[in-house]
Amino acid sequence: MAPIRLAIVGLGKIARDQHLGAIAATDGIDLVAVASRNAQLDGVHCFNEIGDLLASGIEIDAVSLCTPPQGRFEQAKAALDAGKHVMLEKPPGATLSEVYALEALAKAKGLTLFSTWHSRAAAAVEPARALLAKRKLKSVSVEWKEDVRHWHPGQAWIWEPGGLGVFDPGINALSIVTRIMPEKFHLTRSDLTFPANRAAPIAASLAFETDSGVPVSAEFDWRQTGPQTWDITVETDEGKIVLTHGGSRLIVDGEAQIVEEDREYRNLYRDFVALVAAKSSDTDFSPLVHVADAFMLGRRIQTEAFED
Numbered sequence: 001m002a003p004i005r006l007a008i009v010g011l012g013k014i015a016r017d018q019h020l021g022a023i024a025a026t027d028g029i030d031l032v033a034v035a036s037r038n039a040q041l042d043g044v045h046c047f048n049e050i051g052d053l054l055a056s057g058i059e060i061d062a063v064s065l066c067t068p069p070q071g072r073f074e075q076a077k078a079a080l081d082a083g084k085h086v087m088l089e090k091p092p093g094a095t096l097s098e099v100y101a102l103e104a105l106a107k108a109k110g111l112t113l114f115s116t117w118h119s120r121a122a123a124a125v126e127p128a129r130a131l132l133a134k135r136k137l138k139s140v141s142v143e144w145k146e147d148v149r150h151w152h153p154g155q156a157w158i159w160e161p162g163g164l165g166v167f168d169p170g171i172n173a174l175s176i177v178t179r180i181m182p183e184k185f186h187l188t189r190s191d192l193t194f195p196a197n198r199a200a201p202i203a204a205s206l207a208f209e210t211d212s213g214v215p216v217s218a219e220f221d222w223r224q225t226g227p228q229t230w231d232i233t234v235e236t237d238e239g240k241i242v243l244t245h246g247g248s249r250l251i252v253d254g255e256a257q258i259v260e261e262d263r264e265y266r267n268l269y270r271d272f273v274a275l276v277a278a279k280s281s282d283t284d285f286s287p288l289v290h291v292a293d294a295f296m297l298g299r300r301i302q303t304e305a306f307e308d
Ligand SMILES: NC(=O)c1ccc[n+]([C@@H]2O[C@H](COP(=O)([O-])OP(=O)(O)OC[C@H]3O[C@@H](n4cnc5c(N)ncnc54)[C@H](OP(=O)(O)O)[C@@H]3O)[C@@H](O)[C@H]2O)c1
Pocket: 009, 010, 011, 012, 013, 014, 015, 035, 036, 037, 038, 039, 066, 067, 068, 069, 070, 071, 089, 090, 091, 118, 151, 155, 157, 168
């Protein structure tokens, strides 16, 4: 198969931090164009908007959307309507109905839609899933605490409706938990802490229960300075399984099992190439369903105003 001719839309932080390097390191996919209002890249065709790119006649097979979730639907729909395969950054969209509409459109057109979850591509996730399939779970607790000023400096969209606030990182934890758990779970309590001047929460305290009644708790907080915490702890009948560093390290019964370099985005592009070749899609929206539930069931707690 000829390499996929790819365009990136939204040449911002994550596109530069991860996508460009991962694409360059992946066989079967070449970056040929970029559409971004305020950024250009040497050596590829550059456009301001996806509409200009699609109208240009430049030959592309796929687009990778690296813009914020608000507005992503129109970009993805335009790409699918133009017959292009689509890879979505996480979260896949700003609402559930729009992502299900994209799923249906891709299916109707026979195109690949890949709703990526980069944290699921971390090294410890599949080994943890295999281990948990063999053990009886007693409880799960998630602690995802980071410094918003460090990771999202000046990103206004993240505090706007659809930007998800602390669920922007929190959904990464949910993408791992939904992958490794041997059974489904649902939300039972949600306390959301909103800065007085912001439309999105800065912290969330959540409780879930699995189908068989195993408790799952999650604490997301954007106010943590100093060491950052991205941990998932699973108590089982045979001991403790802990994923740390965002799913890249695995500790089983106190012993480190996996410590690996970050390959998340290279894994995502490898998977995208395989999905396109197989003419299939990967559209598991369950992490976004849990976030939507958290907003639906959320008790609003107000805290002091947040300034960047
Ligand atoms: N930052 C991270 O560490 C990280 C990690 C993993 C995943 N992600 C996900 O990747 C996505 C983008 O995050 P990011 O951190 O890269 O954001 P960003 O840098 O703020 O935005 C990416 C680019 O999108 C374009 N853009 C921004 N606001 C826009 C708007 N309202 N309409 C159209 N285009 C807009 C901008 O390019 P132009 O102005 O040039 O058009 C911007 O450079 C998010 O869904 C995020 O959750 C981010």
